[in-house]
Amino acid sequence: MSTALVWLRRDLRLHDSAALAAATAEAERVWTVFVFDTTILAPLPRQDRRVDFIHAAVADLHARAGLLVRVGDPRQIIPALARELGVDAVHASHDDDPAALARDAEVAAALPCPLHTCKDHVVLERAEVLTAAGRPYTVFTPYKRAWLQRLRPQDVAERVVRAERLVRGQDALPSLADLGFEASDLSPAVGRGEAGAQALLADFLPRMDRYDETRDFPGIKGPSYLGVHLRFGTVSVRELVRLAQSHSSGGAQTWLSELIWRDFYHQLLHHFPHAARLPFKPEYSAVSWDDNEAFFEAWCRGETGYPLVDAGMRQLAQTGYMHNRLRMVTASFLTKDLGIDWRRGEAWFAQLLLDFDLAANNGGWQWAASTGCDAQPWFRIFNPVTQSQKFDPEGRFIKRYCPELSHLDAKQIHEPWLHGGPAPIVDHAAARERTLARFAVVKKDQSL
Numbered sequence: 001m002s003t004a005l006v007w008l009r010r011d012l013r014l015h016d017s018a019a020l021a022a023a024t025a026e027a028e029r030v031w032t033v034f035v036f037d038t039t040i041l042a043p044l045p046r047q048d049r050r051v052d053f054i055h056a057a058v059a060d061l062h063a064r065a066g067l068l069v070r071v072g073d074p075r076q077i078i079p080a081l082a083r084e085l086g087v088d089a090v091h092a093s094h095d096d097d098p099a100a101l102a103r104d105a106e107v108a109a110a111l112p113c114p115l116h117t118c119k120d121h122v123v124l125e126r127a128e129v130l131t132a133a134g135r136p137y138t139v140f141t142p143y144k145r146a147w148l149q150r151l152r153p154q155d156v157a158e159r160v161v162r163a164e165r166l167v168r169g170q171d172a173l174p175s176l177a178d179l180g181f182e183a184s185d186l187s188p189a190v191g192r193g194e195a196g197a198q199a200l201l202a203d204f205l206p207r208m209d210r211y212d213e214t215r216d217f218p219g220i221k222g223p224s225y226l227g228v229h230l231r232f233g234t235v236s237v238r239e240l241v242r243l244a245q246s247h248s249s250g251g252a253q254t255w256l257s258e259l260i261w262r263d264f265y266h267q268l269l270h271h272f273p274h275a276a277r278l279p280f281k282p283e284y285s286a287v288s289w290d291d292n293e294a295f296f297e298a299w300c301r302g303e304t305g306y307p308l309v310d311a312g313m314r315q316l317a318q319t320g321y322m323h324n325r326l327r328m329v330t331a332s333f334l335t336k337d338l339g340i341d342w343r344r345g346e347a348w349f350a351q352l353l354l355d356f357d358l359a360a361n362n363g364g365w366q367w368a369a370s371t372g373c374d375a376q377p378w379f380r381i382f383n384p385v386t387q388s389q390k391f392d393p394e395g396r397f398i399k400r401y402c403p404e405l406s407h408l409d410a411k412q413i414h415e416p417w418l419h420g421g422p423a424p425i426v427d428h429a430a431a432r433e434r435t436l437a438r439f440a441v442v443k444k445d446q447s448l
């Protein structure tokens with residue numbers, strides 16, 4: 001009787017799972033395992049919300065499917081477990097982060113049987129969408145066009161799992177305390193496990209058709225809030241694409257575009273791994289950033305004096321989520337108003353975002369800093385006051401996170417320093433001039 005082990009990582013679900021479908025199609029007895037990787041956990045704060053989120057998803061699979069749960073370094077644990085169970089193959093879905101690829105290569109080399117990996121996390125991956133000349137796309141719009149042309153029904157078809165072939169393991173579930181962590185303040189609204197993702201999806205579906213009109217306004221419930229579920233695979237991206245395709249509205253098409261942005265950034269990191277550390281465009285290495293620690297700390301704490309920037313930064317610190325518009329505004333503010341290296345902001349987001357994903361976070365930061373491939377041009381600089389007036393016109397969102405401004409009316413709240421409040425840490429007009437000068441080293445690269 002053929003046997004297999006499925007090693008779950010970014011795919012913490014039973015439904016529509018590529019690795020589980022492949023393993024249960026091939027083998028008659030299939031174990032599943034999740035490893036709490038101590039090399040990843042060691043540097044994290046003891047109340048990390050993501051560890052809480054993962055623990056809940058793992059507990060759910062442990063209860064429903066007898067998931068084996070181990071703690072340690074998967075480089076040793078997975079080969080040892082494969083030997084212990086005597087399986088014919090180990091299956092896992094792709095994780096293209098550079099560190100994960102290196103880890104998987106070590107595991108494959110140490111296994112007594114083959115490691116079969118498959119695509120699951122994105123819809124079209126790696127070199128599946130290339131230009132006619134066989135090169136990767138570095139501009140989103142033609143990439144999206146080619147993605148839509150390339151997409152076949154089987155790319156988004158449900159990967160059917162033969163659940164009757166799953167073998168229940170007998171491992172005890174370690175508690176958060178056993179892992180050295182404490183319960184965090186992760187909001188129940190984030191949803192836990194597959195059921196939590198389905199509840200968020202059900203809540204979003206009636207709103208999907210208006211996503212194009214609502215998604216830019218942090219004060220209203222526009223987006224899906226599914227980012228963390230996509231990140232850890234408690235929902236299948238194929239399921240989301242199927243749902244978007246089944247609606248013809250502008251809202252559904254705009255939402256589908258966002259899911260394609262996700263694939264775009266993943267394939268970029270695959271083809272251009274240097275971007276994880278360096279500007280995508282090498283000539284932007286010549287830009288020299290300021291190193292003002294007090295400014296950086298004010299930005300992290302949400303105390304810059306610009307209300308929309310501060311509200312966004314406080315939302316991130318208090319909840320682990322930040323609205324997409326505010327990610328753009330706060331990233332632009334750090335790089336273009338404070339002149340601080342985008343990599344510092346990227347690292348701060350990586351620590352706090354529930355949905356932190358190397359490819360999307362790096363792509364977003366390089367976009368805002370103008371160092372990316374299809375980025376905001378360096379001379380286009382968000383004005384934090386006009387962004388505030390446009391995207392939070394009543395100041396509803398600002399008042400939620402900056403209660404000290406709740407006495408100001410809709411006109412006043414965007415510039416509290418004109419109404420008795422303290423001056424912001426930098427003057428935007430002066431900062432803008434400094435940024436234009438800072439980017440002068442790459443001026444020849446783009447015409448105004």
Ligand SMILES: Cc1cc2nc3c(=O)[nH]c(=O)nc-3n(C[C@H](O)[C@H](O)[C@H](O)COP(=O)(O)OP(=O)(O)OC[C@H]3O[C@@H](n4cnc5c(N)ncnc54)[C@H](O)[C@@H]3O)c2cc1C
Nearest residue numbers: 223224225226227258262324327355356357360361364365
């Ligand atoms: C500076 C910066 C940093 C970012 N860091 C991350 C990150 O670490 N992880 C992350 O998933 N997204 C990141 N994004 C993209 C985007 O802001 C989030 O995906 C989105 O806000 C998550 O909220 P949601 O799930 O409600 O999204 P929705 O608006 O409902 O979108 C649905 C899904 O599409 C994907 N998506 C949406 N917008 C983008 C985008 N611009 N790029 C790539 N994928 C997208 C996400 O998976 C998202 O969950 C970043 C954007 C910027 C500007």
